[in-house]
Amino acid sequence: MSTTIGVEAIGLAVIGAGYWGPNLVRTAQATPALRLEWLCDLNEERARGVLGPYTTVRATASYQDVLDDPAVKAVAIATPAATHFDLVRAALEAGKHVLVEKPLTPTVHESAKLVELAERAGLVLMCDHTYCYTPAVRKIRELIHGGEIGDIQFVDSVRINLGLVQPDVDVLWDLAPHDLSILDHVLPGGVTVEAVAAHGADPIDAGRLCMAHLSVWLSTGVMAHVHVNWLSPTKIRTTVIGGSRRTIVWDDLNPVQRIAVYDRGVDLAPAGSLDPAERHQALISYRVGDVLVPALPEREALREVMAEFAAAIAEGRPARTDGRAGLRVVAQLAAASRSAASGGRPVRLTERTKENA
Amino acid sequence: MSTTIGVEAIGLAVIGAGYWGPNLVRTAQATPALRLEWLCDLNEERARGVLGPYTTVRATASYQDVLDDPAVKAVAIATPAATHFDLVRAALEAGKHVLVEKPLTPTVHESAKLVELAERAGLVLMCDHTYCYTPAVRKIRELIHGGEIGDIQFVDSVRINLGLVQPDVDVLWDLAPHDLSILDHVLPGGVTVEAVAAHGADPIDAGRLCMAHLSVWLSTGVMAHVHVNWLSPTKIRTTVIGGSRRTIVWDDLNPVQRIAVYDRGVDLAPAGSLDPAERHQALISYRVGDVLVPALPEREALREVMAEFAAAIAEGRPARTDGRAGLRVVAQLAAASRSAASGGRPVRLTERTKENA
Amino acid sequence: MSTTIGVEAIGLAVIGAGYWGPNLVRTAQATPALRLEWLCDLNEERARGVLGPYTTVRATASYQDVLDDPAVKAVAIATPAATHFDLVRAALEAGKHVLVEKPLTPTVHESAKLVELAERAGLVLMCDHTYCYTPAVRKIRELIHGGEIGDIQFVDSVRINLGLVQPDVDVLWDLAPHDLSILDHVLPGGVTVEAVAAHGADPIDAGRLCMAHLSVWLSTGVMAHVHVNWLSPTKIRTTVIGGSRRTIVWDDLNPVQRIAVYDRGVDLAPAGSLDPAERHQALISYRVGDVLVPALPEREALREVMAEFAAAIAEGRPARTDGRAGLRVVAQLAAASRSAASGGRPVRLTERTKENA
Amino acid sequence: MSTTIGVEAIGLAVIGAGYWGPNLVRTAQATPALRLEWLCDLNEERARGVLGPYTTVRATASYQDVLDDPAVKAVAIATPAATHFDLVRAALEAGKHVLVEKPLTPTVHESAKLVELAERAGLVLMCDHTYCYTPAVRKIRELIHGGEIGDIQFVDSVRINLGLVQPDVDVLWDLAPHDLSILDHVLPGGVTVEAVAAHGADPIDAGRLCMAHLSVWLSTGVMAHVHVNWLSPTKIRTTVIGGSRRTIVWDDLNPVQRIAVYDRGVDLAPAGSLDPAERHQALISYRVGDVLVPALPEREALREVMAEFAAAIAEGRPARTDGRAGLRVVAQLAAASRSAASGGRPVRLTERTKENA
Structure with missing residues (x-):
């Protein structure tokens, strides 16, 4: 764990405080190249519970607030698969880099669309193929x-x-x-x-x-x-x-x-x-x-995922398990x-x- | 192991001295209800090798000699699957009960024929489904x-x-x-x-x-x-x-x-x-x-197979893993x-x- | 994890940010009956590193500051064994309840003294026999x-x-x-x-x-x-x-x-x-x-340790693995x-x- | 298993048909350099049971008969430890090579005596340290x-x-x-x-x-x-x-x-x-x-023991696990x-x- 966050740290929001979200929160906090800004969940109480009583990270139920925050350069999405398409698209359209849980989306069509969108916008679209x-x-x-x-x-x-x-x-x-x-x-x-x-x-x-x-x-x-x-x-x-x-x-x-x-x-x-x-x-x-x-x-592994996400953003290159890999799996x-x-x-x-x- | 063979012991010949035959020889010798008469293999030398130098059991290369021996009431066949049909049929036609390795035969047609043959002749046809x-x-x-x-x-x-x-x-x-x-x-x-x-x-x-x-x-x-x-x-x-x-x-x-x-x-x-x-x-x-x-x-398990084979013959009933079970598997x-x-x-x-x- | 800390939560300081201390910090934060106030280590930088950049908990290098803080009702000590006697005694003398790593101290004499001290003061002295x-x-x-x-x-x-x-x-x-x-x-x-x-x-x-x-x-x-x-x-x-x-x-x-x-x-x-x-x-x-x-x-197990420590304090009774257990082991x-x-x-x-x- | 016994095969008797004896009988029969002549047990019926009904090997209850048989050059002893000293000594005095189960004898004194006896007589004294x-x-x-x-x-x-x-x-x-x-x-x-x-x-x-x-x-x-x-x-x-x-x-x-x-x-x-x-x-x-x-x-391993016993006799050298090894263990x-x-x-x-x- 690091005491301080790097000057160049990338502002991040985690979306989803369910089964996997808390792991993203924990590892993001341990990644010096990232600065965790928000944990967002439809149930703000749940988000607050995940963050615990000793945190300086903000909880919110509003995805829009997160997307509107200029400090947020990237989002990590851990919500049900059926919501991925809309959430990822909105993030990409707001100019945010995206790390998303598997499967990328429930359909080939939607997955292909997100890949195209990210590539056109020059944003990192990474699938959390943790293994x-x-x-x-x-x-x-x-x-x-x-x-x-x-x-x-x-x-x-x-x-x-x-x-x-x-x-x-x-x-x-x-x-x-x-x-x-x-x-x-x-x-x-x-x-x-x-x-x-x-x-x-x-x-x-x-x-x-x-x-x-x-x-x-x-x-x-x-x-x-x-x-x-x-x-x-x-x-x-x-x-x-x-x-x-x-x-x-x-x-x-x-x-x-x-x-x-x-x-x-x-x-x-x-x-x-x-x-x-x-x-x-x-x-x-x-x-x-x-x-x-x-x-x-x-x-x-998840710390490596976070580090790779941050590195791909910093270096302006596709992540090792990028949207295309996610598309192939879908x-x-x-x-x-x-x-x-x-x-x-x-x-x-x-x-x-x-x-x- | 038993010192003596029961008076009513059933005369048995093992056919095949390859991979599995030696196990049939060993367990047959340990089954009081059976009396091992022959080990038969096309390669008589191989049969003799399996029996070893201290045995009173006879080796032969002639299946016909075995079938002609009135002391032989039953045969246990451990030869390649392709030979099963001919060997089993010959044995049944010679009035011998049969224990045969799996698979019964390579075709449904042949297997069904052997089942029918055995049932008509009132002979035990048992498959060595050892497990x-x-x-x-x-x-x-x-x-x-x-x-x-x-x-x-x-x-x-x-x-x-x-x-x-x-x-x-x-x-x-x-x-x-x-x-x-x-x-x-x-x-x-x-x-x-x-x-x-x-x-x-x-x-x-x-x-x-x-x-x-x-x-x-x-x-x-x-x-x-x-x-x-x-x-x-x-x-x-x-x-x-x-x-x-x-x-x-x-x-x-x-x-x-x-x-x-x-x-x-x-x-x-x-x-x-x-x-x-x-x-x-x-x-x-x-x-x-x-x-x-x-x-x-x-x-x-193989001792139980031998005991079941002997019991089915003695009691005039189908063995637990009979020809019909073998046919279903085939x-x-x-x-x-x-x-x-x-x-x-x-x-x-x-x-x-x-x-x- | 809980969002809020109970009103009656017991103010706690963790002493020692080495091998085991971070586990005490983590589990104390997850225990509603406790309120983590300090992490104290001779190396304040190390304490800060353990707490990470998103915390509201304070780091300090001064044990005295911790003992002087009236919000601190209890300390959890995870320092080398040789320091236990002095640290535990000081805490007990300052009227704090104590959870201490094993072994209680390196000698029977010192351990017995701490047990006596705690019993006379009516304070909880608990050994972290985690297993x-x-x-x-x-x-x-x-x-x-x-x-x-x-x-x-x-x-x-x-x-x-x-x-x-x-x-x-x-x-x-x-x-x-x-x-x-x-x-x-x-x-x-x-x-x-x-x-x-x-x-x-x-x-x-x-x-x-x-x-x-x-x-x-x-x-x-x-x-x-x-x-x-x-x-x-x-x-x-x-x-x-x-x-x-x-x-x-x-x-x-x-x-x-x-x-x-x-x-x-x-x-x-x-x-x-x-x-x-x-x-x-x-x-x-x-x-x-x-x-x-x-x-x-x-x-x-360590969450149960924390809960038992808090409960023993709240109920004014010896913890399940109290100083006497620690003394017997020593x-x-x-x-x-x-x-x-x-x-x-x-x-x-x-x-x-x-x-x- | 071999069909024939070598011309130069060493005549062997196994003594003891209890827990371990049957293994000596089985492996001796599979060793071409040995020729199993007798299985000796105080309970001749038990010896016969171990040999089974198909054997050409003789059973006996008389150790003396075995020692008197000039065809017997070696004995393999698998009887209770308390009997080893007398049985081994008698065999050595009759000029037989000896393979004996562990422990060699129950006392250092007796073991040392047997080692000395064997060395003076130029006979192989081997301990069955199977492992x-x-x-x-x-x-x-x-x-x-x-x-x-x-x-x-x-x-x-x-x-x-x-x-x-x-x-x-x-x-x-x-x-x-x-x-x-x-x-x-x-x-x-x-x-x-x-x-x-x-x-x-x-x-x-x-x-x-x-x-x-x-x-x-x-x-x-x-x-x-x-x-x-x-x-x-x-x-x-x-x-x-x-x-x-x-x-x-x-x-x-x-x-x-x-x-x-x-x-x-x-x-x-x-x-x-x-x-x-x-x-x-x-x-x-x-x-x-x-x-x-x-x-x-x-x-x-036991086949290797038998082969080593036969080789040590044939080559007139101590066995790898000789009486001295047995003595050290005792x-x-x-x-x-x-x-x-x-x-x-x-x-x-x-x-x-x-x-x-």
């Missing part, structure tokens, strides 16, 4: 981009626990943004998501999907899979990324060993002049090598919803929503 | 049939590890028989599998699916899911069975706590006269109760293969292959 | 006091990790206060610690014990054992409390299953008229029953140090330092 | 002897579970031989055990120690600790060997990751010319590096017993019982 800022995901990205794991052969991600049945979104839109944004972040440049299929169920009659299985096909032909579930009594958050050279196992609930890199796998020797009958056994071999557990720094979610509604057939992504710089 | 005889699965069956978990809401089964890429079958036919036979065994009477969908991939160009995701729809509308994978560097064998009252988590690799029964879940209160706007929050509630880890007896596998080959669309089971007494 | 306020320890206490586990047969506590080698205290005085205060808290009324022995080592030449094994004998004849170690690369925090009826296993690093109650153990049947030769086998039997994992509330630590210095011989506690209401 | 032949312990020995972990700084071994309360030995003599024989095996050449202290308890009135804590001092000044316990409802088998360069954590119950090598620890920089007041902080630093999990071969156990009986004071080992080639 992309964890030491674990940064290490995974580094391992993949550095070539350590070879070609990706499969991805398997499980994110299940006894979760809150959300009033406004189903389990796909609640949990899968994490997995899809991570995938978007760690894939090598040029590899895109081509199609998505999903099977889901609502076994408790909640009125929306409470569990879902997504199959995601990459432009390399590889299949990734994501399992999200609100009904599991045990919590699992594990992602396996199988590579031709090594395989990464990320268990986010194992603080001692979040990431393990296995030199273990099945190899296929290049085909020779063998008799077809003998070829099968001759070509396959197994590696059972060591496992390496890399040391990871201990850093709070497009994949929308395709998954369409697939689930039609018996699980694969739905292709359109050109516009899959480019990945 | 159904583990203390864990017996306890799960007891919990479900006793009503302890309420209505089944979802099933999620993961069976992944660095497995041998089989020369003759893909990962679906190699691993999913375990999950499907367990599901078949524990479901309440009258609940059937209606349809199956599968997405799979062969990322190492092995010439067959090396990973697959199955969605299985039950007649109650519930969705079950099975993930099988030969390429995972870590081994996971976990099945979650979510119920309206309690949820079972079975982790077969945790010897200390194979089964845990969670009194934890999401409840939906019966709808009242609430304003629709308030209904959502009012109706959903969460239970976070205790977890019970039932003590399980330590018993080797039908589900065949449907999964068809679905995987056609982009993952659900494939319905026919009436004939889904009845479950 | 005693965790849901886990409260459940353990309830299980023991409710008779669920029967008579305690053994206690085994392991608290090891790669810990900071402290400049002022050895591993015994740094880590064992946790285990000893927990033991003090959960033992049934009337059961006291009679003697302590310790073996320790300093394998890295740090100038003080870096690992130690304590044996603790209770008045019931039972032996408890505590292993503390700063040098272990893996972190273990496990306590087993074996009882004649059930055994508790507390694994504080397993959030899913912190406490498990095992109905498992060795029973000794009452002696009958058996031939001595046969007696041994006849008398011993084994229970291998179920395991129960009780649901625990999620509550931060006496045991001092005995352990003496034992370690003399080759591990058991050192008895004196009457005065072992009474446990 | 020393596991892939894990072999890897640990290799890591220590190869210098990878630097100087050993501490050893901590825990071996607890709900164990059978033995009729003839206490928990020290039942379980600690494992830990002490492993320590004996992996220590660098020339490092000896100098003294032992033990605290133990019998909380269930079983008539013997059911839990014990051993402190073991090495000639390098390092302290090792062993915790053995029959009463723990959970099973733990973990050994940590802390080194100046790296630390080994061996968790024998974690098949996925039995051994992990941590590049993590506390370093003390060489003292410079610093002001004493600043020295402490300046000299200590912490490494938090990667963890390496070495791949281990899958091999059954001497440490005897010292521990004496210490436990006298309140835990350290007991020094005599010169004769601590040499370690």
